[in-house]
Amino acid sequence: MSSMSDKERLGFWEELKSSPSTNEFLKGIWKDNPVFVQVLGMCPVLAVTNTAENALAMGLATTFVLLMSNVLVSLLRNFIPKQVRIASYILIIASFVTIVDYLIQSVSVELHKSLGAFISLIVVNCLILSRAEAFASKNTVKYSALDALGMGGGFLLGLLCLGAVREILGSGTLFSLQLFPSGFQEWIVMILPAGGFFTLAGWLILINYTKERKLS
Amino acid sequence: MAHDEQNIRSVPEPGSKGNVRMLFVMVAIGLICAFLIVLTYEQTRPVIERKQEEALKKAIFRVLPGIKRTISFVIADGQIRPATDAPDGVRVHAGYDDRGDLMGFAIEASGQGYADIIRLIYGYDHRSQKIIGIQVLETKETPGLGDRIEKDPAFLENFRALDVAVDSANSKALHPIETVKNGKKTEDWQIEGITGATISSRAVGDILGTSSESVLPVIRMNISKVGHLNQEE
């Protein structure tokens, strides 16, 4: 068992690549990326990405809520009557957001302060409700968890893409590490609200461009 | 699992009993959620309270260098009371050195900045009647411009020895704090503003001015009440 031949190992990877589990996980990261493809949950994407650290914290918090609510919704999917399903989902999501709010506060008061009300606003991130309704309510716990991890990972990736660009250009740092010599003139506009709009627009244009090139 | 599936089948179809079931499910979900929330809240509350206290303490020790212990008071209606008695009012923290001698006060203050409220704490030395340090607790000033009130070394230099002397009747300030343009500072009670962040730096001056004029007379009148700390305490 332990000594797999190369051929067997290759077969294993092929199987893994085409298996439904991997597929559920990967679709959120790339094909259906919540930030760049679906353009969902824009308020945290723009509001808390002025530093990479905030973006990371927000991405992790959202992934946690997404994972927990997807698992619970999937567990309860056969018990929840159709008529009250949305109300139940919102109740479940709001609970986990409250929990994550307290968890972040207990880890770092500073971080909690800089994310502010946007932690609570995870509740109204359309991404979470849409995964509960479109996926977790119809699939098993295992796939729902994978779906949540993939979508959460994709969301995190999107946030980091924005946060890193804005922090590097706006403050000359990345995760608070000085990147440029002291003479660097920061592009202050990047950490202002306007910079959020510009950076996201830039990424979308870049993605459009790569798509165009692939087609032609 | 098999047990669960049987349960699902035994659940009545929506219809006459559907409403009862809906209610039941909602209540059940509500209970699960409430349990999870309360559990987290109870587990994290002591940690959060400790961290918040530590953060405030750190700020107090930074604006009052050399102190070893603090006691919190609240000023309301011209009276000074222990913070445990009165929840509302201006919070003031008296700092003592290791012999129990009063070293000064850390006073919390807030006011309108350029974008939103600025909250800060400042250290007041009652012997020299000077502000000896400030620390911004909360601000949403424009990053890169207005938030220089937190970091700009030249601006913070203003608060090493800012004159806030009160007249002999303890009723009003001898010289109200003034915020002047960069390079125009001539007196000890003037604050040199930041070029490019005029409104934010003037806001800090206004917050200090308003707070010191209302708080310092009360502190000076009641200084005997908080003067020395007994070693046994």
Add this chain to the structure above:
Amino acid sequence: MNTDSLGYIFISASLINNFVLAYFLGICPFLGVSGKIGTASKMGAAVTFVMLISSICAYTIHYLLLRINAPYLQLISYIVVIASTVQLVEMFIKKMSPALFRALGIFLPLITTNCAILGLALFQTSKDYDMIQSVIYALGAGTGFTLALVLMAGLREQLDLADVPKLIKGTALVLLVAGILSLAFMGFSGLGNQ
């Protein structure tokens, strides 16, 4: 101007700290429903209306939660109560004034779980506003939202006629315009400070 004065609260919520352009709240409808001025202004009116209702709800809930000392229920009760109140009001309007319902009705379900609505409730709580201040704050936030939406719609109607490179068309273009609007709104900062 005093920070607690009603005039300042209104100006701050509508211009200086515009919900869409400074706080990024309500971006979804901002991107989605800002194609035509007519639709945009109706959407704005509907949001302002829901904001007023939820502001009053949030004030009441906060008051009650303080009484029973249960701050951890804040988020969950805000969202549940606001969502159900909006539903009730929707039914009420449908019955009382079908004309108004036809104008605003289709937007109501869309905005119930909008971040701008919940954001308003959370911000007014953290700012410790009383009942009247909260209502003015909601009015200001709604006005600001409508203003941003209508301005955007006006620009987009013009841009429809312009020759825009294919790469930038769509969401990217709207975001670029929003960024410029946001810069313009920064000019309002400091208003009411003198």
